Amino acid sequence: MNGVRPQKKLSQNQLTQALFEVSGKVERLSMAFTHDMQRTNILLFTLLKELGKVEEIKCESCGVVNLRPIMEGIEVNPMCVECGERIEPWDERAFTGELMDEEEE
């Protein structure tokens, strides 16, 4: 060979150890992040509520109250954050057929 020593590889044990350390760090980071996000979320929704910019919709399916911002241009999730059931009433036009007949002349 040309004198370059092959790079020393980590043993299986060292790799496992390193992976373990990294995943522990990521977990601690993400926990701190989640905690911060929750706090920010609570602050934001408290503020919006005071401003009358939050609508509370109780899910018929699981009883959890969903808080949703009322702001122009902000798309809200029509599904329950807890169980995924639809909490928003369907557009009534969908039942009267107005939406479907538009293309027919």
Ligand SMILES: [Zn+2]
């Ligand atoms: Zn629900």
